[in-house]
Structure formats: structure tokens, C-alpha cells
Amino acid sequence: SQQGEEDPQALSIQEGENATMNCSYKTSINNLQWYRQNSGRGLVHLILIRSNEREKHSGRLRVTLDTSKKSSSLLITASRAADTASYFCATDERQGGKLIFGQGTELSVKP
Amino acid sequence: DTGVSQNPRHKITKRGQNVTFRCDPISEHNRLYWYRQTLGQGPEFLTYFQNEAQLEKSRLLSDRFSAERPKGSFSTLEIQRTEQGDSAMYLCASSLLVASEKLFFGSGTQLSVL
Numbered sequence A: 001s002q003q004g005e006e007d008p009q010a011l012s013i014q015e016g017e018n019a020t021m022n023c024s025y026k027t028s029i030n031n032l033q034w035y036r037q038n039s040g041r042g043l044v045h046l047i048l049i050r051s052n053e054r055e056k057h058s059g060r061l062r063v064t065l066d067t068s069k070k071s072s073s074l075l076i077t078a079s080r081a082a083d084t085a086s087y088f089c090a091t092d093e094r095q096g097g098k099l100i101f102g103q104g105t106e107l108s109v110k111p
Numbered sequence B: 001d002t003g004v005s006q007n008p009r010h011k012i013t014k015r016g017q018n019v020t021f022r023c024d025p026i027s028e029h030n031r032l033y034w035y036r037q038t039l040g041q042g043p044e045f046l047t048y049f050q051n052e053a054q055l056e057k058s059r060l061l062s063d064r065f066s067a068e069r070p071k072g073s074f075s076t077l078e079i080q081r082t083e084q085g086d087s088a089m090y091l092c093a094s095s096l097l098v099a100s101e102k103l104f105f106g107s108g109t110q111l112s113v114l
Helices: none
Strands: A005-007 A010-014 A019-024 A031-037 A043-050 A055-058 A061-066 A071-076 A085-092 A099-101 A105-110 B005-007 B010-013 B019-024 B031-037 B044-050 B053-057 B065-068 B075-079 B088-095 B109-113
Touching: A005 A085, A010 A019, A019 A105, A031 A061, A031 A071, A043 A055, A043 A061, A043 A071, A071 A085, A099 B044, B005 B088, B010 B019, B019 B088, B019 B109, B031 B075, B044 B065, B053 B065, B075 B088
Parallel strands: A010 A105, B010 B109
Antiparallel strands: A005 A019, A019 A071, A031 A043, A031 A085, A055 A061, A061 A071, A085 A099, A085 A105, B005 B019, B019 B075, B031 B044, B031 B088, B044 B053, B065 B075, B088 B109
């Protein structure tokens, strides 16, 4: 089963534009993470935001978390063609150790 | 390279055959996870270990699937009597013992059941 739902499912932008992806989840969490996956490869961790944090930055990435709405967003600024990949949010369950992934947003950045 | 290693990278098998995949996690990582991913979907949780103990197994996982981590190091995932619906990418990940810490993924094993 999947807890997170990403929106949009697919996003196509031009190089230099910003990309925003949203994630909604259902249960209380300890933290929310974002991962990136290039076609046919494993996932790579991008950023983790804890339930008591509202915003976090890492390079060109900005993540927000709204626990009252059970939602998060990932902003990639000044996108590059190399950012083309699928992006997944993942949440833990307060009582468990596993991560539950959403269905992902497929980002295409055109040069 | 001391990342998560998965073997084989690709496996083609006929329906009804058994297959086994191997995962070697990052050496100091106590937790090891197995996920399954089909095209266009996110990874689906299968099971995870803390050291050699299997702590949770997905209710969606049929009895044909079994995983082991005998000495708390590498892990194997076996699928018996494979079906076409088992075709997917099988991903292994590892993490430190802190709950909900970030996962390090291997490149996966792509299974095709003919």
C-alpha cells in the first residue's frame, strides 16, 4: 500500500525554470523524505524534513512540510536537464521503521 | 565502492521457476529493506530486517516470497513458483539503526517472468 500521493504525476519544464512537486500523506509521521530516481536505477536520498520542521533547504532544493494538512512540497530552483528524473516522497509511520513511498512525479527538463 | 550491491542486475525466468536475489548492504548498516517497483509506480514495501531479525513483512506478500539475512550482513530474497505478475524491479536498501533514517538503495534486480 502507498501512503503518499504526488502531484502532478508528470511535469515538463524548460531549463532554468523552477519545478514544484507536491506530496500528500495520510497518517501521523516522524519525518518525510524526498528521493530521486533516474530511469532504471535505484533511488537516491535528497532531503529529510522532521515533523517539527516547516521548511528546509539543500542547495537548489527547498522542502516545506505542513503537518496540519498532511502535505509537503519540493521546489527545485533553476532546473537543469540533469534534474530529469522521477521524484518520490516517503513517509515513516510513527510506530514503524519502514518508509512508505508515493507514486512519484516524473520531471522532464528540456534544454 | 561501499554502496549497496545487488545481484544479479537482470533475471529472466520462465513461469513456475524459483529465483533468488542477493543484496549486500553498506557494512555498518543494521537495517535492510526489500521493496518491489513496477513501471510508473513508487517502491512498494516488502519486508525489512534489523540485524538478522525479520521485523516486518508486508501483508501483500504471498507465501511464495521469503527473505533471509542469516548473519545480519547480506540478504537473499527468494520467489518460488514465479508468476508473470512477479515481473518487477526488486530494490534493496539499507540504513543505520536509527528509526526512519535515510535509506541507501542498490541499483535493483530487474525480474522478467515469461
